Amino acid sequence: MALKSFFKITNPNKPNLLISGSSASLNDLLLADYLAQPTFVGYERITLDLELEPLDELIATLAESSLFSTQKIIVVKNPLFLTGKLTSFKQHELTELENIFAQIDTLDHVVVLKADVAKLDQRRKLLKLVKQHFQVMLTDFKPFVLPQLVDELVGEHDFTIEPTAKKELLNRSNNQIDPLIANLNKLYSATSTHTITVELVRANIEQSIEQNIFEVLTAALKHDYTQMLTLFDDQMRQGTAVVQLTSILSSQLSFIVSVKILSKRMSEGEIVAALKAHPYRVKLALQNRAALAMLVAKQKGIIELEFGYKSGQFQGETPLKSFLLTF
Structure with a gap:
């Protein structure tokens, strides 16, 4: 199965391509796969980044490439003319680009647009032309697909x-x-x-700070205070700010409470959709056996603790550590 088969593709037979999605790393892989096709052997490759280079540079490159016999692949990173981001592009430049895109099927070069954004501006005339004349690959995906992607x-x-x-x-x-x-x-x-x-x-591969802190919380909820204190002290030695640690713990407790409340009237899949959360996080929250009333009380307590740290009322690790020992 090819990597691109995981994603929605329209106009699959068009040589010009738009890759759009929030993951720059994934888009880079798909771009590399596309450019590696035997069809493009011998093509001259030009890369333009429209966050760094003016639009008229792209227009000049497109116009120039059609005048010569050498076939070219023009890779356009950050095509801001397809997004809602404010730019300094002039209207006559946009109009000229629209005219080029309207007849791009007749040109001898290949254009690949790579937009590392979750959403494109559907109002843009240029986007409508791209949808008509380009192959379009949308690379955002549902969380449950991630293990298959691995x-x-x-x-x-x-x-x-x-x-x-x-x-x-x-x-x-x-x-x-x-x-x-x-x-x-x-x-x-x-x-x-x-x-x-x-x-x-x-x-x-090191664990992320969120994972390390989740293990602190898990140990506290299991009343395994020896393990909790060991993990807590390890996190402090790694230089984690106590305010940051408190904030992450607050977020994690709030998430568990939300899942517990929703589980009374929703299935696991419905909770994932409602919270727009990864299924694995929801599964872990549902596996937590702590009473909801206790979790709500602790949620309220850590919110007050977080406010105390941010307002300067509390300092150092002792207030947070003492709070975790009350679980």
């Missing part, structure tokens, strides 16, 4: 990944595609066996 990404590098290693990798990447791709690149370089094991993941 298998595909690993397979494209001729690696395999053990199920426990995949679970650990997803956890240590916060179930987010950009850090996941970065972590996979570390793992590819860390072994010569082409097999990713859970030991390899643990040895090379």
